Amino acid sequence: MSATTLTSTSFFIFFLVLFLSSSPSNADVGTAARYSAPYLPSKCYGSEATEFPSSNLFGAAGDGIWDNGAACGRQYLVRCISAEQPRTCHPGQSIQIKIVDYAASTVSNPSASGTTIVLSDKAFGTIANSSATFINIEFQQV
Ligand SMILES: *[C@@H]1O[C@H](CO)[C@@H](O)[C@H](O)[C@H]1NC(C)=O
Numbered sequence: 001m002s003a004t005t006l007t008s009t010s011f012f013i014f015f016l017v018l019f020l021s022s023s024p025s026n027a028d029v030g031t032a033a034r035y036s037a038p039y040l041p042s043k044c045y046g047s048e049a050t051e052f053p054s055s056n057l058f059g060a061a062g063d064g065i066w067d068n069g070a071a072c073g074r075q076y077l078v079r080c081i082s083a084e085q086p087r088t089c090h091p092g093q094s095i096q097i098k099i100v101d102y103a104a105s106t107v108s109n110p111s112a113s114g115t116t117i118v119l120s121d122k123a124f125g126t127i128a129n130s131s132a133t134f135i136n137i138e139f140q141q142v
Contacts, residue, residue, distance in 0.1 A: 027140040030116030032078065033133065034124035035060065035108050042101035044072035053098050056122035060101035064116050071099045075142045078117065080127040083135045093127045096142060 042060075045051035052058055059078075061071040077096050080089035103110060103118045110118040112134040121130065128135045 027077075027138050029081065029136065029138055030062075030064065031112075031114075032059075032080075032117045032119050032124065032135050032137045033103075033110040033112035033115040034121055034130070035106050035110045035118050036121050038107045039101070039120065040107065042107075043105050044069070044100050044102070052100055056120055057095050057097045057126070058100045058120050059097045059123055060103040060106050060110070060118040061099045062103040062114065062116045062118065065099075066102055069102075074099045076117070077140045077142050078119070078123070078127065079138045080135045081138050083128065083132050085129070085132065088129045088132045088135060090127055090129075095123055095126050097123050 039052065039058075040049060041047045042051075059076075061067075061074075065071050065074075075096055075098055077094055079094040083089060097117075097119065099117075101118075103113075103115065106118060115134055116137070117139065124130060124132075124135075127137075
């Protein structure tokens with residue numbers, strides 16, 4: 001094997017590894033709005049406040065992931081990837097949220113309608129500027 005072949009082979013392997021490790025395994029992209037208290041009653045748990053995580057990191061599922069109610073209790077990793085206003089996303093921040101409600105029937109109105117997920121104020125403010133109306137997200141069920 002010549003030196004040139006060896007070099008290009010190792011370059012090929014290097015980029016192959018880079019590609020495989022950077023491609024998100026099963027993360028999807030979508031959008032997220034936010035909603036504020038009152039959060040109860042919720043479609044998933046009625047008035048059972050104990051079903052809400054004490055971290056206050058939770059959200060309401062949009063039609064795309066609601067799954068006819070099966071989404072209740074599912075956990076998602078969520079990361080802000082972009083927004084209309086530059087510097088809206090908090091770099092390097094990701095959160096794990098629990099689905100506790102259905103976005104179309106939350107007590108308080110979401111900041112935008114038709115998003116993949118509606119995040120609690122705490123969840124939204126952790127990954128992005130709280131005054132944004134909606135953000136683009138990467139999300140993955142865990
Ligand atoms: C959040 O966004 C608002 C409106 O765009 C802006 O006025 C404010 O400075 C931003 N806050 C931070 C901490 O970047």
